[in-house]
Amino acid sequence: MKRTYWVFLGLVLLGLPSLFHSESLNPAAAITMGLFLMAGLFWVTAPIPIYATSLLVILLQLVLLSKNAPGVQYFSFPYPAELAPSPAVFTGTLAHxxxxxxxxxxxxxxxxxxxxxxxxxxxxxxxxxxxxxxxxxxxxxxxxxxxxxxxxxxxxxxxxxxxxxxxxxxxxxxxxxxxxxxxxxxxxxxxxxxxxxxxxPPNAVAIGALASSGIxxxxxxxxxxxxxxxxxxxxxxxxxxxxxxxxxxxxxxxxxxxxxxxxxxxxxxxxxxxxxxxxxxxxxxxxxxxxxxxxxxxxxxxxxxxxxxxxxxSISWEVLWLVAGGISLGISLEKTGLATWIVGLIDWQTLPFFLLVAGFLGVSVLLANFLSHTVTTTLLVPLALSLGTSGVISGPGEMALIAVSIAVASSFGMSLPISTPPNAIAISTGAVNSPQMFQLGVVMAILGSLLTWFFATWLWPHLLSFNQ
Amino acid sequence: MATSFIIQSMNRAPASLAILCLEDEREVLKAIIRDLAPFEEKFRIEPASNVSEAREILVELKRGGHPLALALCDHLLPGTTGTEFLVELNKDPATQPARKVLITAHAGLQETIQAVNEAGLNYYISKPWTAEQLQQVVRDELTAYILQQKINPIHYLAILNTPQLAQAIATSNLETDT
Known part of the structure; x- marks a missing residue:
C-alpha cells in the first residue's frame, strides 16, 4: 500500500524536527516545521484528500500549539505563553x-x-x-x-x-x-x-496570508x-x-x-x-x-x-476548509518564529527584489502544473512573506507584490490534463488531446511568467500605494 | 493532487459499467454488438444468446463489481420472452437501476403493457433498426443512467451526450477548483 507509506513518512516528518534541539529553533517552531513538512507531503502525494490534510493541520495545531493545549502541558514544552494563540485563532480560520x-x-x-x-x-x-x-x-x-x-x-x-x-x-x-x-x-x-x-482559491490564500501579516x-x-x-x-x-x-x-x-x-x-x-x-x-x-x-x-x-x-x-465547503488549513499553518509559521529561522538559513541580502519575485513565481508556475494551485500557493506564500517579516524585502508593498505574483502565477500552471479541473474536463470531451494541451500550456507558462514578472516589478508598484 | 479524484476515477473508469445484449439469433446479436462498438472503450459489452447465459453473466458482473447500466433485449426468446427477463431484472435490487430497452418486431399490446408497467421499460426499438438509431438510443439511455446514479460524468463526456453531462458537472459541484 503506497498510501500507507506516505502516511508513515508524513508522521515521521511531523516528529523529526522536534528531535533536533537548537538555540535558535524553539520547540514550538520545531513542531510547526514538522507540521509544514507533513502537510506539504500529504498535499503533494494526497494519501488523504487535500482538504482532510488541512483539517488535520488545524487539529494538530489545536492539540500541540494553542494556549493551554494538551500537548503543550503533557510534554511540558518550554513554550513562551505569549507565542501560543488561543484555540479560537486556529478554528477561526474556517471563517476567515x-x-x-x-x-x-x-x-x-x-x-x-x-x-x-x-x-x-x-x-x-x-x-x-x-x-x-x-x-x-x-x-x-x-x-x-x-x-x-x-x-x-x-x-x-x-x-x-x-x-x-x-x-x-x-x-x-x-x-x-x-x-x-x-x-x-x-x-x-x-x-x-x-x-x-x-x-x-489561490487568490484567497494570498490575501489571507497578507491579512495575517497585517496587510x-x-x-x-x-x-x-x-x-x-x-x-x-x-x-x-x-x-x-x-x-x-x-x-x-x-x-x-x-x-x-x-x-x-x-x-x-x-x-x-x-x-x-x-x-x-x-x-x-x-x-x-x-x-x-x-x-x-x-x-x-x-x-x-x-x-x-x-x-x-x-x-x-451543495456549496463546496471543502474548498473553503482547504484554504483555512493553509492560513492556519501560516499563522503558526509566523507566530512561532519558524519563518524568521528559515529566512536566516540563506543569505538573502545578495538577491535583489526582482530576482526574488522571478524565483518565487517561477517555482509557483512549475509546481502548479503538477499540484493543486491552492496547495502551491499555500506552500509558497508564507515562505515569501517571511522574507518581509524578517526585513529581507522592504515593507508591505513588496510583500503584497510577491504574494500576489505567486497566486496569479499558479493560474498559469495548466499544461497537463491533471493541472486543473477545467483541463480535465476539456480533455474528457475528446475535442482536444494531451499533446495539444501541453503545447499551449508550456507557451502560456513561459509567457505568463514573463508577464507577471514584468507587471510585478514595473507596473504594479506604480498602481499601488500602501500605508505603512 | 489537484485532480487526484479525477485521475483515480479515470483509471477505474474504462469498462466498469456493463451493457447486456440478449438475442437468440446469432447474426442479429453480432449486428447489435457491431453497432455498439463506439461504447466499447468505456463499457463492458456482454453478449448472451439465451436467458440462462444472461443470468450467468449477471452473476459474473456482480462478482466483479460491475453494475449493469443497460440491458438490450430481444422480445422473442426460446422458452420465454425478453419482457419476462426484463421484469426479472427490475425485481432484483442490483439490476433495478439499469436502463431497459426492448428490441423487437413482434411484441403484442399485452406484452408491451407488461414491459412498461412491470419491467420499467425505458425504450422500445422496433426491428429493423439503423446503427445510428440504436447508438442514439444507447447514448441517451446510458446518459440517463449516469445522471440518475450520480456517477461522475467526466469520464463519459466524449462518448455520451456531452452537453447534458457537462451541464451536470456545472451545476452539481462534483468537481471544484482546488
Whole structure:
C-alpha cells in the first residue's frame, strides 16, 4: 500500500524536527516545521484528500500549539505563553474574512446558475462577434474569463462546454478551429480566475496570508493589478491559438437560444448580485470592507428564498476548509518564529527584489502544473512573506507584490490534463488531446511568467500605494 | 493532487459499467454488438444468446463489481420472452437501476403493457433498426443512467451526450477548483 507509506513518512516528518534541539529553533517552531513538512507531503502525494490534510493541520495545531493545549502541558514544552494563540485563532480560520468573501461569491454563483444568468451573459457577450471565427475565439476567451472571475473555474468550463460543443460539432472534422475553441475554454477559465479575489482559491490564500501579516489588500486593488494581467494574457493566448490552429471555416453560425428570466425572483437576484459586485469593485471609494459586502448575498439570498437549504449544502465547503488549513499553518509559521529561522538559513541580502519575485513565481508556475494551485500557493506564500517579516524585502508593498505574483502565477500552471479541473474536463470531451494541451500550456507558462514578472516589478508598484 | 479524484476515477473508469445484449439469433446479436462498438472503450459489452447465459453473466458482473447500466433485449426468446427477463431484472435490487430497452418486431399490446408497467421499460426499438438509431438510443439511455446514479460524468463526456453531462458537472459541484 503506497498510501500507507506516505502516511508513515508524513508522521515521521511531523516528529523529526522536534528531535533536533537548537538555540535558535524553539520547540514550538520545531513542531510547526514538522507540521509544514507533513502537510506539504500529504498535499503533494494526497494519501488523504487535500482538504482532510488541512483539517488535520488545524487539529494538530489545536492539540500541540494553542494556549493551554494538551500537548503543550503533557510534554511540558518550554513554550513562551505569549507565542501560543488561543484555540479560537486556529478554528477561526474556517471563517476567515477571505473565506466569507468566497462564501459570498459561491452564493452568487449558485443563484446565477439557477436563473441561467451565466448563459444569458455569454449569449450577449458573444452576439457582437457575429459569425467571424477569429472574433468568436476572442469572444469565447473573454466571456469564459469574465464568468470564471466570479464563478468557479470548473463550473464555468463545464457550462461553456455544454453550450459550445454543439457549435463545434457543426464544424468540419479537420477544421483546426475545433481544437482552438476547445482549448480556449479551459484557457479562459484558468486565466479568468486571476482577475478577482474570489476568482479562484489561490487568490484567497494570498490575501489571507497578507491579512495575517497585517496587510490589507482590497477587492479593487486586487482587480487593478490582476485585470490588466488577465486581459494581456488572454490576448496573447488567443493569438497563440490562432497561430497554432488557424481556422478553416470562413464563417460560423452561432445560434444560442435563450432569454433573460424576467420573473420577480430573477429581478431580485439581479439586484442583489449587481449591488454586491458594485460594492466590491468600489471598495476604495466607500471603504466598506469586501467581507462585509459579501455578507449581503450570504444573508439576503436565503432570506429572499432564492437560496434554499439544498443550495447551501451543495456549496463546496471543502474548498473553503482547504484554504483555512493553509492560513492556519501560516499563522503558526509566523507566530512561532519558524519563518524568521528559515529566512536566516540563506543569505538573502545578495538577491535583489526582482530576482526574488522571478524565483518565487517561477517555482509557483512549475509546481502548479503538477499540484493543486491552492496547495502551491499555500506552500509558497508564507515562505515569501517571511522574507518581509524578517526585513529581507522592504515593507508591505513588496510583500503584497510577491504574494500576489505567486497566486496569479499558479493560474498559469495548466499544461497537463491533471493541472486543473477545467483541463480535465476539456480533455474528457475528446475535442482536444494531451499533446495539444501541453503545447499551449508550456507557451502560456513561459509567457505568463514573463508577464507577471514584468507587471510585478514595473507596473504594479506604480498602481499601488500602501500605508505603512 | 489537484485532480487526484479525477485521475483515480479515470483509471477505474474504462469498462466498469456493463451493457447486456440478449438475442437468440446469432447474426442479429453480432449486428447489435457491431453497432455498439463506439461504447466499447468505456463499457463492458456482454453478449448472451439465451436467458440462462444472461443470468450467468449477471452473476459474473456482480462478482466483479460491475453494475449493469443497460440491458438490450430481444422480445422473442426460446422458452420465454425478453419482457419476462426484463421484469426479472427490475425485481432484483442490483439490476433495478439499469436502463431497459426492448428490441423487437413482434411484441403484442399485452406484452408491451407488461414491459412498461412491470419491467420499467425505458425504450422500445422496433426491428429493423439503423446503427445510428440504436447508438442514439444507447447514448441517451446510458446518459440517463449516469445522471440518475450520480456517477461522475467526466469520464463519459466524449462518448455520451456531452452537453447534458457537462451541464451536470456545472451545476452539481462534483468537481471544484482546488
Amino acid at each position: 474574512p477571505i473565506l466569507i468573501l468566497f462564501l459570498g461569491g459561491f452564493m452568487i454563483a449558485t443563484v446565477a446558475v439557477k436563473f441561467s444568468l451565466e448563459k444569458n451573459l455569454v449569449r450577449i457577450l458573444l452576439a457582437p462577434c457575429g459569425s467571424s471565427p477569429r472574433l468568436l475565439l476572442f469572444g469565447i476567451l473573454l466571456a469564459t474569463a469574465l464568468l470564471s472571475a466570479f464563478m468557479s473555474n470548473t463550473a464555468t468550463t463545464a457550462m461553456m462546454v455544454a453550450m459550445l460543443l454543439p457549435v463545434l460539432s457543426r464544424l468540419t472534422a479537420d477544421d483546426p478551429l475545433r481544437i482552438a475553441l476547445a482549448l480556449a475554454i479551459p484557457l479562459g477559465a484558468n486565466l479568468g480566475g486571476m482577475a478577482t479575489p474570489i476568482g479562484t 490589507r489588500l482590497d477587492f479593487g486593488q486586487w482587480m487593478l493589478m490582476a485585470v490588466p494581467l488577465t486581459l494581456t494574457s488572454l490576448l496573447l493566448g488567443g493569438l497563440c491559438l490562432l497561430a497554432l490552429y488557424p481556422p478553416k471555416a470562413k464563417k460560423i453560425d452561432l445560434q444560442i437560444p435563450g432569454r433573460f428570466d424576467r420573473t420577480g425572483s430573477a429581478v431580485l437576484m439581479y439586484l442583489v448580485t449587481g449591488f454586491t459586485i458594485l460594492l466590491w469593485a468600489t471598495e476604495s471609494l466607500h471603504g466598506v470592507p469586501s467581507t462585509v459586502t459579501a455578507f449581503i448575498p450570504v444573508a439576503l439570498l436565503p432570506a429572499l428564498g432564492l437560496i434554499t437549504k439544498e443550495d447551501i449544502r
